[in-house]
Amino acid sequence: MTKQVTKFGFFTAFLVLSVYFIGVASADQFSPTWLKEGTYVKYTTDQVGYAYLANNSHPLGSDTLSFWNATFGWRCISINDTAAKLAVTLSYIGKELNGISLGNATLQLIGEVYVDLSTRAVYDLNGSLLGTTHMWVPANPSEGQDVVVWDVPPDKVVLPAKCNDVWFLTIQGKQDGFSLEGTATINGKPRNFLLLCDQDTGLMVDGSFEWDPILTGAGVNALLLNGLVILSDTNITLGSTYDPTNWSIIITFATLPIIAFVVLFVSFYKRMRKRR
Amino acid sequence: MNKSAIIKSGSLSAMLVAMAIAIVIPAVSADTSTKTAGSYYGEGVGAGVAGNPSGGLYYSCAWHSGRWLGSCQQYSGNLYWTFYGNGAVIESGNQYTTSHDRTGGTYSTLGASASSSFYDPRRGSFSWNTGYAGLP
Numbered sequence: 001m002t003k004q005v006t007k008f009g010f011f012t013a014f015l016v017l018s019v020y021f022i023g024v025a026s027a028d029q030f031s032p033t034w035l036k037e038g039t040y041v042k043y044t045t046d047q048v049g050y051a052y053l054a055n056n057s058h059p060l061g062s063d064t065l066s067f068w069n070a071t072f073g074w075r076c077i078s079i080n081d082t083a084a085k086l087a088v089t090l091s092y093i094g095k096e097l098n099g100i101s102l103g104n105a106t107l108q109l110i111g112e113v114y115v116d117l118s119t120r121a122v123y124d125l126n127g128s129l130l131g132t133t134h135m136w137v138p139a140n141p142s143e144g145q146d147v148v149v150w151d152v153p154p155d156k157v158v159l160p161a162k163c164n165d166v167w168f169l170t171i172q173g174k175q176d177g178f179s180l181e182g183t184a185t186i187n188g189k190p191r192n193f194l195l196l197c198d199q200d201t202g203l204m205v206d207g208s209f210e211w212d213p214i215l216t217g218a219g220v221n222a223l224l225l226n227g228l229v230i231l232s233d234t235n236i237t238l239g240s241t242y243d244p245t246n247w248s249i250i251i252t253f254a255t256l257p258i259i260a261f262v263v264l265f266v267s268f269y270k271r272m273r274k275r276r
Numbered sequence: 277m278n279k280s281a282i283i284k285s286g287s288l289s290a291m292l293v294a295m296a297i298a299i300v301i302p303a304v305s306a307d308t309s310t311k312t313a314g315s316y317y318g319e320g321v322g323a324g325v326a327g328n329p330s331g332g333l334y335y336s337c338a339w340h341s342g343r344w345l346g347s348c349q350q351y352s353g354n355l356y357w358t359f360y361g362n363g364a365v366i367e368s369g370n371q372y373t374t375s376h377d378r379t380g381g382t383y384s385t386l387g388a389s390a391s392s393s394f395y396d397p398r399r400g401s402f403s404w405n406t407g408y409a410g411l412p
Contacts, residue, residue: 047313050387050409052363062363064385064409162353167400177401179393181353183370190368192356194391196401207403208356208391222360224389224407227313 031117032136034201034236035076035084041135042073043209044232048095050224053109054216058098062221067092068104070225071232074135074214077112084115088218111218119151122213131213134195137180139202147180149193157184159193168196168205170231172238177205200239205231307334313404318346319394323357323406325386335382337361341390341406342375352393352401360387360409385409 072090090109094102141161150157159180176199196206310324327334341357354370361383387409
């Protein structure tokens with residue numbers, strides 16, 4: 001009877017631990033472990049840029065904004081096990097709004113959104129689903145691995161990661177990276193994805209920031225930026241720096257002589273003991 | 277500014293002018309606008325829009341997107357373009373090409389954007405973006 005209880009205990013523990021480890025592995029795969037309260041990211045461009053801003057009272061449904069020196073990004077203002085609340089900001093020197101001068105005033109657009117940590121689904125404060133953000137994607141994909149960049153039924157967009165020889169110069173030095181590129185139909189409209197992401201965090205460090213549901217949360221339907229858009233400030237550690245050295249080959253070749261030496265030494269030692 | 281930088285800058289300007297001319301010639305009386313981005317090694321992307329203005333609308337509209345490699349080692353992928361009319365996407369796509377154009381239609385506002393990523397062993401991977409939404 002005691003033996004059976006012990007067996008049952010081991011079996012239960014095995015089941016519980018299996019479920020736990022599968023859960024932990026899944027959570028690690030999809031949730032950004034670097035996202036904490038206070039985490040922020042800022043991107044900057046110093047050239048003239050344009051934005052289409054949502055405006056239901058405009059006959060076209062949007063305002064046309066032109067600006068200089070845009071800094072945009074997001075900050076995590078609260079987070080729990082399943083979702084994060086992000087504050088989205090677009091700061092700029094205003095040039096024109098619908099052709100009317102803004103007198104180079106320093107202006108800001110702000111918004112707040114909720115992001116589901118496992119699916120990256122973005123919701124506005126009323127709970128309306130805006131889409132799947134690609135401001136970050138799952139980290140550490142392998143070459144050719146499919147990465148989901150949009151998943152709002154009926155549209156699901158999966159792009160293969162390109163990792164080989166992808167690295168960036170960032171404010172934190174050289175970083176390993178991967179790219180995701182493609183065009184897909186979303187809500188009946190073609191949409192481009194051009195993402196250059198950090199390998200260790202999945203954070204978008206370069207590429208086209210033309211549209212994203214997080215930006216939609218600040219009323220920005222499209223962001224037409226010029227020049228190089230740089231990741232100018234963040235408190236996220238991008239991870240290991242790029243190192244083109246193939247350490248697996250080096251370690252393999254360094255280990256082989258040691259193994260050979262140990263094998264020879266053991267066989268020599270055995271022979272010596274036999275002789276004695 | 278060193279000599280090669282001047283040459284690169286000059287070639288960039290020449291390409292920009294050629295692009296602008298390509299847009300203007302089909303519609304001589306059109307309003308046109310172009311924008312380019314770049315570059316580290318003479319590479320870059322450009323986009324432009326044109327249209328004949330009349331009564332607050334643009335007729336015979338044209339959009340252009342393009343890229344060039346300069347002395348950069350290689351394109352990382354395709355040219356990406358998005359063309360806007362009345363603030364909404366009317367065409368978006370990508371192709372391993374150096375330019376893409378569209379003509380036709382009547383709109384109140386026009387916009388275009390182009391993006392391309394590049395790779396060079398001196399800088400790694402990077403992308404240039406060009407956006408223009410300047411008409412009116």
